[in-house]
Amino acid sequence: MSFDLSSLKYDANGLIPAIAQDAENGEVLMMAWMNAESLAKTLETGHVTYWSRSRQSLWAKGATSGHMQHLVELRIDCDRDCLLLKVTQKGPACHTNRRSCFYTLVEDGKEVITAEPMT
Amino acid sequence: MSFDLSSLKYDANGLIPAIAQDAENGEVLMMAWMNAESLAKTLETGHVTYWSRSRQSLWAKGATSGHMQHLVELRIDCDRDCLLLKVTQKGPACHTNRRSCFYTLVEDGKEVITAEPMT
Numbered sequence: 001m002s003f004d005l006s007s008l009k010y011d012a013n014g015l016i017p018a019i020a021q022d023a024e025n026g027e028v029l030m031m032a033w034m035n036a037e038s039l040a041k042t043l044e045t046g047h048v049t050y051w052s053r054s055r056q057s058l059w060a061k062g063a064t065s066g067h068m069q070h071l072v073e074l075r076i077d078c079d080r081d082c083l084l085l086k087v088t089q090k091g092p093a094c095h096t097n098r099r100s101c102f103y104t105l106v107e108d109g110k111e112v113i114t115a116e117p118m119t
Numbered sequence: 120m121s122f123d124l125s126s127l128k129y130d131a132n133g134l135i136p137a138i139a140q141d142a143e144n145g146e147v148l149m150m151a152w153m154n155a156e157s158l159a160k161t162l163e164t165g166h167v168t169y170w171s172r173s174r175q176s177l178w179a180k181g182a183t184s185g186h187m188q189h190l191v192e193l194r195i196d197c198d199r200d201c202l203l204l205k206v207t208q209k210g211p212a213c214h215t216n217r218r219s220c221f222y223t224l225v226e227d228g229k230e231v232i233t234a235e236p237m238t
Binding site for chain 1: 122140145147150195196220
């Protein structure tokens, strides 16, 4: 079956959540949002482009920071309302300069920071 | 720092996306939604409970199917608006009876089904 961008289920704002996972070691790096245009751009260029909800514009990941994500594999979930991107991440994925955005662990009712910013 | 459920950033519907990842092999199994109540229940019982948007009610994963998720680790992202759950998944996570919901691969403009339902 051909893949049709319009066959995905976008939310009321035309967005779909996209999980970025390190293609090599399986680490979940971040979750961000895409619209049809950003996904088309990602597929066309191989460089992951999200939709920035705060800036209301396309967000070519790493365009400013250099911390680009190269798309290795795109997967769709059963409900067609979530994307899984397997990526090669250059440097940190997180804006705090950590590899993954999920550096805060909840343990015994406390928050524990499990990674320091990359230098 | 103590973990406070109300410190998370929920959307306009009081929901936060939660990614479930196999704690053993790192496979991303599914993405679903939680509200504060379902997260509290998850932390209290150790059994992952989501919020069903279609049924508008708590969804104790596996309560009907037996395909429960046991919470191994909870992580919060940098923006506090997404959760990562590392889980032990009993049987399939997907309602189609597949291990993961992300069984559809997009390759060269085509959709490829990469897993069959578990028997």
